[in-house]
Amino acid sequence: MNYEPARQISRRALRLWRISGLIQFGITLIISIGLLVAILIWDWPSFILWIAAGVLILELVGMVWLFPSLKWRSWRYEVTEQDIELQQGIFWITKTLVPMVRVQHVDTEQGPLLRKFRLSTISISTAATVHKIPALDEREAEELRRSISSLARVAEDDV
Amino acid sequence: MFEPKRLHPISAVINFVKGLKDALFPLVALFFLNGGFSGEIEWIPLTVTSAILLFILVGGIVRWLRFTYRMEEGELRIEYGLFIRKKRYIPIERIQSLDFSEGIFHRPFQLVKVSVETAGSGNDGAEAELTAIHKQEAEELEEMIAQYKQDPSISEGDEVTEQETAESVSTPLYEMRMKEIILMAITSGGAGVVLSGVGVFFSQVMDALPLGAIYQEIVDWIQIGVLIVAFTAILVLAIAYVISIVLTLFRYANFRVMIQDDDLIITRGWLEKKQTTIPINRIQGLRIDENIIRQPLGYASVTIISAGGAIMQGDENQLRLLPFIKKAEISAVMQRILEDYTIDVEFSRPPRRALPRYIVRQSWLFWIAVIPVSIYFFPLGLLSILVALGATALGWLAYYDAGWNLTGKQLTLRSRSILKQTFIMKKHRIQSAYKKQTILQKRIELSHIQVALKSGAGGQFAECNYLREDTVDQLMDWYQPDPKKVTE
Secondary structure (H helix, E strand, C coil): CCCCCCEECCCHHHHHHHHHHHHHHHHHHHHHHHHHHHHHHHCCCCHHHHHHHHHHHHHHHHHHHHHHHHHHHHCEEEECCCEEEEEECCCEEEEEEEEHHHEEEEEEECCHHHHHCCEEEEEEEECCCEEEEEEEEHHHHHHHHHHHHHHHHHCCCCC | CCCCEECCCHHHHHHHHHHHHHCHHHHHHHHHHCCHHHCCCCHHHHHHHHHHHHHHHHHHHHHHHHCEEEEECCEEEEEECCCCCEEEEEEHHHEEEEEEEECCCCHHHCEEEEEEEECCCCCCCCCEEEEEEEHHHHHHHHHHHHHHHHCCCCCCCCCCCHHHHHHCCCCCCEECCHHHHHHHHHCCCHHHHHHHHHHHHHHHHHHHCCHHHHHHHHHHHHHHCHHHHHHHHHHHHHHHHHHHHHHHHHHHCCCEEEEECCEEEEEECCCCEEEEEEEHHHEEEEEEEECCCCCCCCEEEEEEEECCCHHHCCCHHHHEEEEEEEHHHHHHHHHHHCCCCCCCCCCECCCHHHHHHHHHHHHHHHHHHHHHHHHHCCCHHHHHHHHHHHHHHHHHHHHHHCEEEEECCEEEEEEECCCEEEEEEEHHHEEEEEEEEEHHHHHCCEEEEEEEEEECCEEEEEEEEEEEHHHHHHHHHHHCCCHHHHCC
């Protein structure tokens, strides 16, 4: 089993993650401005500002630039009639194997941001575990959900 | 069985006692408000106390009056409720097992408490509970459920034949010896549990007592000397230990494992008799635990990993199939109980290059902690080095205890964090499998394997760390249902 699953998640996920990274960055920025005001008014020690600046830069580089593309590149999945394979992780690489007979149900979910990008997250539940594939193309996720649930039904087995 | 039935009237008493237990602390508080032993009677608290008592008593009786159960149209139908009338209909095919237990109220009247377990009742106790019914009725109920499951078309008029009930009494496949129960009690961690219980009790009592009155006494006490306090602490410890041993003896006396039809039945207990029923086809795997105290003595415990049933919640002890047994005997005993699980297998071990990783994994946190602790609490803090050395030794042990085996459709994984655990499982019971590695491990071709089993409402994970990557690939291939891809 030393090979990579074939399919990648939607390219649009990259932009989605960058935007949510930017939103986080924005929140930290607002907090930093608050800190700056506090330093000016109440004479708080100024090293706090240096820490805030460090966090901001790390966030901009990590969450907005580096992390999304690494994450996107590391995510792979493959669904066959018999099983589902997932591979994820940048430093910790986890490969997951779920036989189709073990699948109990499949859900798709979509937050406001994902809807904007016509993406959707699919979660596959077995009796013991839940496995998620983030940010698939809406239609692809829908199709996958339908095919998994019909394949899972064919392969009926007791728990 | 088809007209609504009541529970045995003793249920009213049981309800009353249970209500009393729930209201114990408010009542004790009221008692002290009432002037305690001082003899002066204040009318308002007294009235409130008697009102509460009366309410609990009447509540217990009404609850018994309102509670009815019957079998109808393939459902167990229960109607109950003190103020709000509730109806709970449980389809028979969803009932997984009936668990019987007997308390001190049940014994004299040949009664049992019946807990109805369904697949969905994992989180909040049993789906339904019949507080007290006659043993015979309980057996009839069980028989009817079994019959219905075999052939749902059996009409409602059919009576259960006597002969069938008589037949189902089977001989025990395993019994715990007294010597084992005593040894288990002595080596158990139960002392800690009892101790914390005592602590909770005291803190509760302290809250309820009028502190001002006894404050002076406490001060006097302290003046008598720390020595007595220390002595008392040790005494409390010793008493707690003895209590825990006695409790264990009571709880595990008459421990028996039987197989009846397709169910595994575990009964135990001396004053309170507990019976756990586990349908064999719900068994997901076995787990052998060896803790650091019992392992040198050569003892282990075997636990069943089972899907579903309220028996899972909180008290995993109820699924202890063999709570305390010589490791060498497990195989022979299991051969009689669940013969399709092979206990004695040859374990393959992780490669030599994994050893430093095992050690670092178990002990790095301790070694980092040693530096500040030694500096700030010099010289006593240096003792923390001993703790870190202990963790290092544990890492060493973890390496020697890790292992895996693949025999036909059975996978066995052995690992240790503190407890040494061996999971024995069948391919078709494994819910999903994970191969995990870091980029660094990829370079030297090491990898972890983890598999998930269904356990109650959730899951349990068996794992083995730092195996050779091709070993893990081999295990994943074995698990892979699609044979086309294996050859790639």
